Amino acid sequence: MNAAPSPDPLAQEFVAFAVEAGVLRFGEFKTKAGxxxxxxxxxxxxxxGAKLMRLAQFYAQRLVADMERGFQFxxxxxxAYKGITLAAAVSIELARLGHNKPFAYNRKEAKDHGEGGTLVGAPVKGRVLIIDDVISAGTSVRESIAMITAAGATPCGVSIALDRQEKAAQDGVDMPWSAVQYVTQQLQLPVSAIAGLADLLQYLDASTDTGLSASRAAVQAYRDRYGV
Structure with a gap:
């Protein structure tokens, strides 16, 4: 019998933070896939400010660890829209850690005055890391790739907070891969997540909060049905 993987300290700390901040909640919620x-x-x-600062620290710690393993951007x-705040906050934290990286973002609608265009911030060039909260269907990633490529730069990876590790759905049909697997395998971009559904289950396993531990069976059943 294979032993369960050791908990990832950073992922466990992040899940605890997300629960305490009310960002990760338990109950019954309808997803985009229905x-x-x-x-x-x-x-x-x-x-x-305090929650955003802490969130940026988690992203930056994961990215610095990735950089130490050879990943470069x-x-x-x-x-737009959630990625705008994330890009700004994470670039600040990376600079604090000694990795000063420029950042840019897009507008949903092109500006027809001033500097014009849809891209704002630093010139989009070199190896570009896309940052977002989650990957639901890969649509936002594909759109980002198109904008980055059109600017003459190279998309090199995606950084997200949570990997739901569940099957993607197309027209109501479950696919045999997750949205993250689609990005890594079909779009050929590595994905770095602070935590995933497996980390959430480990957190619930270790929790002494009876309310949280009661949610464990439902989360496991969901993973058994939709997980990858």
Whole structure:
């Protein structure tokens, strides 16, 4: 029998933070795919300075560890809208850690005055890391790739907060791969996640909160049905 993987300290700390901040909640929530999920992660609720600062620290710590293993990028790109705040916050934290990276983001609608165009911030060039909260269907990533490529730069990876590790759905049909697997295998971009559904289950296993531990069976059943 294979032993369970050791918990990832950074991932466990992040899950605890997300729960305490009310960003990761348990109950019954309908997903974009029409599934009833026993948990919901809403990164838009990292909505004050202290929470955003802490979130950026988690992203930056994961990215610095990736860089130490050889992953390199020249700048950060945040797709509108949630990616804009994330790109700015993470670039600040990376600079604090000694890795000063420029960042850019896009507008949803092109500006027809001033500097014009859809891209804002540093010139998009070199190896570009896309940063977002989650990957739901890969649509935002494909759009970001198109903008980055059109600017003459090279998309080199995606950084997200949570990997739901569940099957993607197309026209109501479950696919044999997750949205993250689609990005890594079909779009050929590595994906770095602070935590995943497996980390959430480990957190619930270790929790002494009876309310949280009661959610464990529902989360496991959801993973058994939709997980990859």
């Amino acid at each position: 599934r009833m999920s026993p948990y919901f992660f809403n990164a838009g609720l990292f909505d004050d 020249d700048m950060i790109f945040g797709p």
